[in-house]
Amino acid sequence: MATTIPKEPLVVILGTTGTGKSDLAVDLALKFNGEVINADAMQMYKGLPIITNQLTPEEQKGVPHHLLGTVDPNEPTWNVEVFAREATRIIHEVRRRGKLPIVVGGTHYYIHALLFEDSLISMKGANDDILNHRPQKENITHFPILDGPTDVMFQRLREVDPDTADRWHPEDRRKIRRSLEIFLTTGRRASDIYTEQKQAKALSIQTRRPWQSLMFWVYAEPEGLKERLNKRVDKMYKNGLMDEVKLLHESRRVRSEQGEIVDLTRGVWQSIGYKQMESFLEAEQNETSPNEADQLRLAGLEDIKTATRQYARYQLRWIRHKTIPALKDYEAMDYLFLLDSSNADSFSASVLEPASRICLDFLNGHALAKPTEVSNTAREVLTAYDDDNSPPKVAFKVKTCDLCKVSLQSEDQWQKHIKGRRHYRAVRSKKWTALIPLDSEKES
Incomplete structure (x- = not known):
């Protein structure tokens, strides 16, 4: 070269x-x-x-x-x-x-x-001075929800920033907490900040x-x-x-x-x-x-x-x-x-x-x-390590199977689940239940 x-x-x-x-x-x-x-x-x-x-x-x-x-x-x-x-x-x-x-x-x-x-644009989070220089215990004191159950944090994140919530598995406590912490400490949604970062990075490529x-x-x-x-x-x-x-x-x-x-x-x-x-x-x-x-x-x-x-x-x-x-x-x-x-x-x-x-x-x-x-x-x-020939990653929102009560983080996982035995049994069970008259117990 x-x-x-x-x-x-x-x-x-x-x-x-x-x-x-x-x-x-x-x-x-x-x-x-x-x-x-x-x-x-x-x-x-x-x-x-x-x-x-x-x-x-x-x-x-x-x-x-x-x-x-x-x-x-x-x-x-x-x-x-x-x-x-x-x-x-x-x-x-x-x-x-x-x-x-x-x-x-x-x-x-x-x-x-x-x-x-342009890495700092994407690596730097929302108001990192607040998040990095204030001890985590202090953030928990101000916002007790950050030390609460994961499902409670996830529900709150869904309310304030549904786009970001869709990206995380309901049990991924670290990511859920971080995203909610960004909103609580800065008043801004992580999804909005990431969109701004993506736009700024695109502009920096030109220079x-x-x-x-x-x-x-x-x-x-x-x-x-x-x-x-x-x-x-x-x-x-x-x-x-x-x-x-x-x-x-x-x-x-x-x-x-x-x-x-x-x-x-x-x-x-x-x-x-x-x-x-x-x-x-x-x-x-x-x-x-x-x-x-x-x-x-x-x-x-x-x-x-x-x-x-x-x-x-x-x-x-x-x-x-x-x-x-x-x-x-x-x-x-x-x-x-x-x-x-x-x-x-x-x-x-x-x-x-x-x-x-x-x-x-x-x-x-x-x-x-x-x-x-x-x-x-x-x-x-x-x-x-050269994966140039691998297919590009496609944005995927976490999908939840209501029948099986599981959440999947990728398209491959989702396809594997809906074709699997567990999901098949759940679907068959639901169909069978639907065939039973609602007043069957009274008739018996």
């Missing part, structure tokens, strides 16, 4: 946790006079390098790192708009110094906001700038990654994970005693490693027997490993369902290069070396290799 020398080059490194993204960022920064901008929400917190898996100063090798260990743990997680604004400002400063900005991280909705100019971002997806085979992540948790524990966990726990205790409400659903409290150890910490404070406390500690470590693997799967789903479709929309798939880090022993040959060659060609405006030709793994994964 022929390219031109990018006037505003940007290198972006994404992928699941534990694949070596940060190491690649440092290597490219050293080779191409770059500076690194962190795009991992948890690694932004200072004083907690182990629980958030930050590179040590030695591992940074003198490369300037921005937004790494700079946010106070008592602050809430930056919303996507704040991150995009600050990261963009830093990227401009790095370029003014004649250096290459390299963004790296696993908080993919942060990266999404940087890569795609898109030429694509000038090179992306590296550091990938590892799931089975091998699982073992690697387990070992990393063990290493974190040996390096002092519990010291940071106890520090957080003590901070929470002090703040609570001072009458402050600590929202455990936001900020650093959501970091993998803290909440999994809460039972153990409580047991220690309550002077539980050493044997029971040790069992809780081991169970906590296993929970950390499980949560880490689940997070890696979530990150992978984001790339597949968000990043890749957006790149196709921008016609920029030729700039996404998958690098196979499955074998840690060949990290240099499989990741660092091809990334350097590709980056050099990109910066010099040379023709780039085809992403599917970088390696067998790249070809297999990228081809598997």
Whole structure:
């Protein structure tokens, strides 16, 4: 693929946790006079390098790192708009110094906001300043219905925003609550806001700038990654994970005693490693027997490993369902290069070396290799994720079968249901009942 020398080059490194993204960022920064901008929400917190898996100063090798260990743990997680604004400002400063900005991280909705100019339009909800900066408990205090039964919330949503209600399954509590929360806190219907966002996004497409971002997806085979992540948790524990966990726990205790409400659903409290150890910490404070406390500690470590693997799967789903479709929309798939880090022993040959060659060609405006030709793994994964031939999604309103008392979320589910045995029996039963005279009981 022929390219031109990018006037505003940007290198972006994404992928699941534990694949070596940060190491690649440092290597490219050293080779191409770059500076690194962190795009991992948890690694932004200072004083907690182990629980958030930050590179040590030695591992940074003198490369300037921005937004790494700079946010106070008592602050809430930056919303996507704040991150995009600050990261963009830093990227401009790095370029003014004649250096290459390299963004790296696993908080993919942060990266999404940087890569795609119109993403904030669709990602930002109605008056997110209200929803993101006011604790959920405060919203519940103002609107008790948000903590009530799902069916009650759903009925209320049907009354105020029937178009949005038609999109959700009657038991999808999270989506129902979010949509109702938008209306209650802003006075506007989510359906109206989404329509405005869609129109604004359509307008922004007309003013898109030429694509000038090179992306590296550091990938590892799931089975091998699982073992690697387990070992990393063990290493974190040996390096002092519990010291940071106890520090957080003590901070929470002090703040609570001072009458402050600590929202455990936001900020650093959501970091993998803290909440999994809460039972153990409580047991220690309550002077539980050493044997029971040790069992809780081991169970906590296993929970950390499980949560880490689940997070890696979530990150992978984001790339597949968000990043890749957006790149196709921008016609920029030729700039996404998958690098196979499955074998840690060949990290240099499989990741660092091809990334350097590709980056050099990109910066010099040379023709780039085809992403599917970088390696067998790249070809297999990228081809598997290429769903250009799949039929377009059709908008579908949730349908409810009154006979069977079930709600279906897709046309496929609906067709399968109405052709199934359960529905057939319900229809047959209704027909049979209809044949029985209403006064049959009196006659008997």
